[in-house]
Amino acid sequence: MIPGVLSDWLTPLIALFALVVLFSFYISWRATRLDRLHTRVETAHAALDAALLRRSAVVLELASASELEPASSVLLADAAGQARRAEEQGRRELAESNLSRALRAVVEEPGFAGGMSDAAAQGGGGVTAGPIVPAGTSGEAPPAELLAEVESAAKRVHIARRFYNDAVAATREARSSRLVRVLRLAGRAPMPDFFEMDDEPPVFPPWG
Numbered sequence: 573m574i575p576g577v578l579s580d581w582l583t584p585l586i587a588l589f590a591l592v593v594l595f596s597f598y599i600s601w602r603a604t605r606l607d608r609l610h611t612r613v614e615t616a617h618a619a620l621d622a623a624l625l626r627r628s629a630v631v632l633e634l635a636s637a638s639e640l641e642p643a644s645s646v647l648l649a650d651a652a653g654q655a656r657r658a659e660e661q662g663r664r665e666l667a668e669s670n671l672s673r674a675l676r677a678v679v680e681e682p683g684f685a686g687g688m689s690d691a692a693a694q695g696g697g698g699v700t701a702g703p704i705v706p707a708g709t710s711g712e713a714p715p716a717e718l719l720a721e722v723e724s725a726a727k728r729v730h731i732a733r734r735f736y737n738d739a740v741a742a743t744r745e746a747r748s749s750r751l752v753r754v755l756r757l758a759g760r761a762p763m764p765d766f767f768e769m770d771d772e773p774p775v776f777p778p779w780g
Contacts, residue, residue: 602749603757609743613764616736620767623732624668627725628652631675634722639688639715644678651675661765668729669770675726679719679774688715719776726773733771740764 634640635648651667651674658664678684747758 599751599755599757602746602752606743606746606752606757609739609746610758610761610764613736613739613743616732616739617764617767620729620732620736623725623728624655624664627722627729628655628671630718630721630725631671634718637688637715637718640678644681647674648678661767665767665769672726672729672770672772675722676772676774679722679776684777688719723773723776730771730773733767733769737766740766 629652631648631652635645635652637645640648651671655664655667655671658667743764746752747763752758
């Protein structure tokens, strides 16, 4: 009788222990995955921040180009300056959106490329290439090179924001699980927010 009784007790205990172990492994896997998602968000946010700063820097270079019309220079310089000064996310989203619109308004204006080309051909002073020309040189970035930098920077912002928002979406979906909320697997990590802005890059006309 005793061996049979022990068997009756041990079988459910072993099964329960196995379930506890499996559940523990599952919880550990979920917590690790959530941590990796948060790390992915942080990395993507850093890349987005760098892309936005790069864009505003090259737009300021474009605004300082002597080939650019004064009104366009003022518009771009003001928009880029506000984007660089904005710190709170809501204000930065607005400022970066305004910069995107200002850049499109200037670049997509009829005659923009022709005007830049004509001014350069007539001996325009070019621009002092801060971030574009390596430190210690006194060269000037030709208009074509500068426009290529601006175009590349604008496209990088578009791509970086998409990757960041994808990471945020995956993290928010993982944190919406009832299990994650009940067990507080996210700890004290703040819920990441999407970065909402107008990031449509301008359509650059053919140069020449």
